[in-house]
Amino acid sequence: MxxxxxFFGPTAVGKETLINDIANNPNHFLIAELELEQPIIVHExxxxxxxxxxxxxxxxxxxxxxxxxTILLKGQGHDVWKRTYLKLEQLVPDDExxxxxxxxxxxxxxxxxxxxxxxxxxWDDVHDRNANLKSTLDMEKTGTNILWxxxxxxxxxxxxxxxxx
Numbered sequence: 001m002x003x004x005x006x007f008f009g010p011t012a013v014g015k016e017t018l019i020n021d022i023a024n025n026p027n028h029f030l031i032a033e034l035e036l037e038q039p040i041i042v043h044e045x046x047x048x049x050x051x052x053x054x055x056x057x058x059x060x061x062x063x064x065x066x067x068x069x070t071i072l073l074k075g076q077g078h079d080v081w082k083r084t085y086l087k088l089e090q091l092v093p094d095d096e097x098x099x100x101x102x103x104x105x106x107x108x109x110x111x112x113x114x115x116x117x118x119x120x121x122x123w124d125d126v127h128d129r130n131a132n133l134k135s136t137l138d139m140e141k142t143g144t145n146i147l148w149x150x151x152x153x154x155x156x157x158x159x160x161x162x163x164x165x
């Protein structure tokens with residue numbers, strides 16, 4: 001059995017950083033908390049493909065299924081809109097799929113985007129965060145269990161519910 005972990009959240013919230021931290025640190029606290037088994041791999045296509053390039057993502061994920069006990073997947077808005085996560089669920093009914101939502105304040109997100117050299121002008125961190133949060137809350141309303149995390153600091157902290165918009 002494979003465990004798939006989707007990481008959702010706004011741009012620059014730290015999804016890719018957390019994914020790589022988990023993959024590269026066998027003592028990362030989330031490995032025990034989420035009961036992840038080794039080997040753990042990062043699904044590279046889920047990291048790099050953008051929007052329309054992700055239409056075949058489920059097939060690419062399934063090709064890697066036998067390589068690991070845990071596969072870490074960076075989710076994007078496209079995966080929510082196109083229901084990629086549900087397609088995967090339908091194709092692997094005996095596997096476990098977890099959904100993590102990472103959140104941070106728009107101020108923290110803006111600082112992280114600046115740090116990585118992303119343009120500041122023309123981007124609305126508040127709108128991006130709220131749109132991502134609304135999409136994930138909609139996932140939850142349809143029965144998807146979301147694990148909520150505050151990622152304002154250096155390490156994510158589990159929440160009972162998402163922070164307010």
